[in-house]
Amino acid sequence: MKLTETSVLRPVTVAMIMAGLAGIGIFCYFQLPRELFPEVDFPMVTVMTVYEGAGPEEIQQLISKELEDEISTVEGIKHLRSVSQQGLSLVMAEFYEDTDVDIAAEDVRSKVNIVRNLLPEEAYDPVTMKFDFNDYPIMQLAVSAPRSLREVYLMADERIKDRLSTVPDVASVEIIGGEEREIHILTDQQRLRAYGLNIGDIPAAIAMSNLETPGGHISQDAHEYNIRMRGKFTDLEEIQNLRLMLPTGKSVYLRDVAEVRDTFKEIREKARADDKACVGVSIKMRADGNTVAVDEGVQKQLEELKEILPADYKIDVQEEQASWIKAAIQNVFTNIYIGIGLTAVALFLFLHSLRSVIIISLTMPISVAATFIIMYLMGINMNMMSMMGLAMTIGVLVNNAILVLENITRYIHLDHAPDLAATEGTSEIAIAVASTTLTNVVVFVPIAFMGGIIGQIFKDFGLTATFATMVSLFVSFTLAPMMASKLLNKQNTSVMGDSLRHRFGRRFDRGLEELRESYGRALRFLLRHRPLTIIASILILVGAVVLAQFIGEEFITSMEQGQFSISVEMPVGTRFEETDAA
Template identity: 25%
Template structure:
C-alpha cells in the first residue's frame, strides 16, 4: 500500500487535502465549551400547594411523586426540596450520557401515574416536568435607570417580550427569571367587612369561579339549519374577565328590595399584582429582573452568547421609556479567555516543534515534510471529533497541544530514513520505497503502543472518566491520523522533495552539531560505565519507585484546581423567621461591601432565594459579584477577593454571610468546595436529623483540614410557626363543615388560586387572599369567620387556638429519605480531597 502512494504523490496529497477540508468544515460546527459534558442530565418536577407548610408539602406532594419516580430508567439519585411557600421541587439526576429527552418522557409518565394521589388544588395548578441544565451561561438584567418602572412591570415585560425570543435562539435550552413577579389578579379580602355582611371567603371563591368562566356561546344559523338560512353568526358572551374593575363588579349576593346587591368591591379590593412576592433582585442597588439563559447540552456556548447579545440589542430598540438592560453575568468570557490561552499555547507549541525539527534536520526541504504532517493530523482530527460528538473545550484542546509533539515523530522517522537511503546513493523514489520497507512496521507498532497508553483512559468510570475521555481519544485519534500520513503523504513528499545534500556549512549549525556530538559521546560513555554497575542502577531505580509511591500517597488530592472565572458568590442567612424586608437590608450591606472591593464591577443580589437549595426562603439571599476583566485587576484574583471580603461579611450583624469561589465545573455543585448529605434512614424526623447534623458539624469544625467558618448546613428546624389546634367535636356541634374551616384558613392566610384571566395574549392566575393588614399578627385569626349550617357566622378563634411552635423552613429529601445538606471548603493549605 505504501508504494502505491509513493508512486502517486498527487493522489496522496488529495487524500490529505480531503481530510483537511473535512476538518475545516467541521471546525465551526463543533460546540465550544469550557469542559466536556460531565454533569449528569437533570429533570426537574415542580408543583405548588398554596399556603401549605414545608412538612405538608413533603407529605402530600413530594413523597407521592418521589415514590412513583424512584427507579426510573437511568436514574442515579434524586433530591427534593419542599418549602414553606408551598413549592415542591424534585431534581432527578441520570447517568452521564443518558438521553435527556428519553429521561424527561420517562419521568413525565411516572408523574402522570402519581397525580391521582395529589391534592386537587395541586393538580389544578399543574405539575411541570422540565429538562434542566444547571450550567447558567449568562443573565440579562432588566432594570429602570430612573426608577420610573416598578418591579412587577419589569418582570412581566421580561416574561412577555424577552423570554420567548430568547428561547428561540439556537443553543438555548431554557430561560428563567429570578425575582419574577408574574401578573396575577389579586383579590385582597377584608375579613371584617365579610363577617359584618355575613359572607365567607368560600362565598367569594365560589362567586369568582362562577362568574369568571370562559363561555362557548355557540352560533346562530349553524348547520344543520332550516332551508333558506342565508347567514351564520358566532355568538360571543363575556365570561372570562380581564381587568380589576370587572372583577370588582362580581356579584357575591344579589339584593332585592331594600337589600342592596353585594359586590366584590364591597368586601375587598382587586388589583393587577404579582403571583408571588417571595423574592426581589437588585443590581448595584437598582431593582432588576434577573433573566437567566441556560444552554442546551452540547451546544456552542460562545455562539449562543453572541446570538443572545445580538437579539437583546435588537429587542432593546423597542423598549419603552424607563427600561434598560445589561449583561453583568456572563461565564463565556472565561471560556473565551481559556480557549484563547489554549490556542496561543497551540501556536507556540507548533512553532517550537517546527523550530526544533529545523535545528536538527538543518534543511527547509526536510523540515517542510514533518511540518505539513502537524496541521494535517490536527485538522483532520477535528472531523473525527465531530463524528464522535466531542466539543472544543479546554480538555480536548490541551490534548491537541500535547499531540503536536507526537504527530511529528512518525514523519521525522520517515524523513531521516529516506535521507539515509539517499546518502547510500539511491534515487529519491527508490530511497523512499527502501526507507518505508524498514520503518512501516515500527510506525504501526509505536502507534499501537501510544493508543494502548491513551485509549484505556477513555474508559475510566464516573465524572473523572467522562472528563478525560475526550482528552485521551483526541490524542489517540491524532496519532493514528499521523501514522496514516506517515505511510501515505510523508513518503510521497520525500520522493518528490528530497535530494542528496552535503552537510551544512552554516556556522550555527556546525557549532550545534559539534556540541551535540560531544554530548552524545558523553552520554555513551556514561551508559558504558553504568552497565558495569547495573545492580546499583537497578537498586537506585527501585528506591526511586518506592519514593514515588510514598510521595504519591502523601500528595494532597482534589478534583480540579480553583480557577479565576471572573465572578464569585456570596450567600447569607438571617435568623429563622426573618422577613424579606430584613433580608433586603442585609443584601444592601453585602452589595456595598462587595462593590467597594477593587476588581468588582457589578453586584447582583436576589433576596428571598436560598441559592444552595434553590428554594424561596424569606431569610436567605444570594449574591453574584461580577469582576472586572482580568487585565484591569492588576493581578488580583477572584480567590484573593473572596478571602478579602470573607471577614467583612462575617462581621455583618444578625446574619451569617459567606463568600465562595464558583465550582470548578459549572453544574457539578452550587459552589466551590464540597457537599455532603446527612440522611434520616430510620425516619426519626426533622428534629433528630437536625440534632445529628449539628453534632456532626461540631466535630467536623475541630478538624484542621476544614475551614470551620465556612462549614455549615442550611437545614434548620427552628423556624417560628403556629399550630392551629382545631376542636373538631365542637366544630361539628356548631354545624360546621370542617372543609370550610380549612378552606377559610387557606384563603385568608395562604392564598388560593381560583381560575384564570387573559391579558396581553397570555393566561394568568386569579388569586384571593386576606389583605396585608388582616394577616400580620397571630391575633388576626379572631377576625376570620366561617358560616355554619344555620347561616350563623362562627369565628375561628372559638373553634381552636394558635399554639406557637417551631419547624423546618424547608424539608429536603435525598433518595426519598429526609436529608440535611452540609457545605464546606478546605482550610488554607489543604486540598478538597483531604477535607473530604
C-alpha cells in the first residue's frame, strides 16, 4: 500500500503532519462554539399582540380572529390556532417540516402588516417570531440594594442594562419588576367643566408642548449652526405650569384643573430573590451566538460593574445556562477519557506490549484533534449531539489501529524486519479495515441527512461520527504503521521471558485459550441441537418485540440540572396582589 509505505519511509514527515494536526486541532477546539443542543428551526411562527385592559372575548373578536383570517392564506400552513387571554393574543401557525421557516416568517409578517390597520389603535404592534430552540434567557440576574425599588430600577435601567447590552452577541436585556417612573395627571372633572374643557384636551396639550424638533440651520461666515427647538419637559413644575387654551381665548394652568404626581407605573410584575423584592435582569442571546462566550462576557461586565456601582448594590446570578452546558460537554469528554484508559488496559492485556499501548494512546487523541479541525471548517458546534457522535466513534478509532498493530505484530513474529512487517502487515488487511470503516460511514451518513426536526437534531451527530471515522482510517494507515516500525520488535512483543510482564502475559494467554475452548464446546452443542437453537432465537426475538411495547417514548429525554421550578396559575381575573401573595 503506497500510503503506508511512504509513511514508513518518511517518519519525520508523518510526525510533522500529525503534530500539525494535533496543534491546529487544539486551536480549533477552543474556537468551537459551545451549546447544549444543535440549532434547530421548528416550523412554527407565532404572532403576539398585547392589548392592555381588554378581556379574552374582546381579544378574540378584535385581534385574534382578524389575524387568523389573514394568516390562514399563507402557503404551507399545517395547523393554525390562537390563544386569547386577558390583554394578550397569541396566534400560532405550524408549517410542514420541509418549509423554509425564514421565508414563512416573512410571509406571516407581511400578512400581519396588511391587517394592522384593522386592529384597535390602543393595541401594541403585533410581534412576529419564529420558534427558536435556544430563544430563552441564558442568564437571570437579581439586582438589590437597601434602597427603594424605584432607585434600584433606575440604576438597573440606566447603568446595568447599558453595560450588559454592549457584550457581543447579546440580543436583549430586559428589566423585570421594580418601580418605573411615571407621571400621573389626576383631573378634576368639575373644574374642567367649569372652564369648558374636556379630558381629551389635556393629553393633546401635553403632546403639543412636549416636543423636540429640528429647526434647520443658519450659515454665518465660515460657520454653520444647527437649530433645534427644545420643548421636552425637564421637571414636574414645567408640567404643572402648562397652559391650557380655553374656548374663550384665555388660558389656564394645568395645576388649576388637575393634580400632577411624580410616581411609578402600575406594578404588573414583581421579582424576588432570597424572599426579598429586587429588580430582575433577563439576558437573551442572538440566535447565532455562543452561550459560553456570552456568559463569559457578561461575567466580565459584572466584575466591572462592582467597581462602578455604589457599594450597597448587589448583583446575584440566579440562573445561567453556561455552567450546565460546560458540565454536560465536560461529562462527555470524561467518558471519552475513561474509554481511552480502558482501551489502553485492554490492549495491554491482549497484546502484552506497553509500546503498542503508547501507539494506540497517540492515535486516538490525534484522530479526535483532527476531527475538531473538520468540525470547525464545517461550522459544527460543540454540543451534546456532536460530542455523542465523537464518543461513539472512539471504538472505531481504536479498532482500526488495533487491527493494524495486531497484524504487524504477527509479521514481526514471522521474522520480518519491522519496516517490512509494518508495510506488509498493513497492506494485507487494508481492504478489510477500509471496508469495515466504510460500513460505519454508510450507517452514519444517512443519519446526518435525515429530514425534518429529527434530522436537524441528528445532523451534527452523523457528520461528526463520519468525519471521526474517516480520520481514524487515515491515522491507522499512516501514524500507526510508522510508529510500529520504530517501536516494535520481536523482543518487546513476545511473552517469552522471566519478567512479571512476561509471566502475566503467558498466564493471560492460557486463560484466553481456556475461554476459547469453552466457547468451542458451547458452539458445538448449539450446532448439534439446531432446532433448539432456532426456537430459542425466535423466542428471544418475540420477547424483544413484546417488551418494546412497554418502552416509553419522548421527543427529548429530561435532564437533571440540579434545580426545579414551580408554576402557579391563578383564575382569570385574579388581582395582581393576590397572585403575588400566592
